[in-house]
Amino acid sequence: MEVVGAGRTDTGVHARHMAAHFDTDSIPMEPDQLVYRLNRILPRDIAVYEVREVAPEMHARFSATSRTYHYYIHTRKDPFERHYSLQMN
Numbered sequence: 001m002e003v004v005g006a007g008r009t010d011t012g013v014h015a016r017h018m019a020a021h022f023d024t025d026s027i028p029m030e031p032d033q034l035v036y037r038l039n040r041i042l043p044r045d046i047a048v049y050e051v052r053e054v055a056p057e058m059h060a061r062f063s064a065t066s067r068t069y070h071y072y073i074h075t076r077k078d079p080f081e082r083h084y085s086l087q088m089n
Helices: 031-041
Strands: none
Touching: none
């Protein structure tokens, strides 16, 4: 099964709430059960929040109507944010 994401992330960049899609004829389970099963096999740094059926012509990348980017810059050393922000100190 090919999973198509709404975009890509560069090395060291994090994505939250990224949409993705895959094409299938049917899923033999409820969406919540699929979320549970996917999260059991995905790496710890990837999580599925929701699965829902959409129109066949929907495409995660090309049907997107907006994208939002957040840039975090800290002016003091913060070891808890070191992987998630640019630190200028």
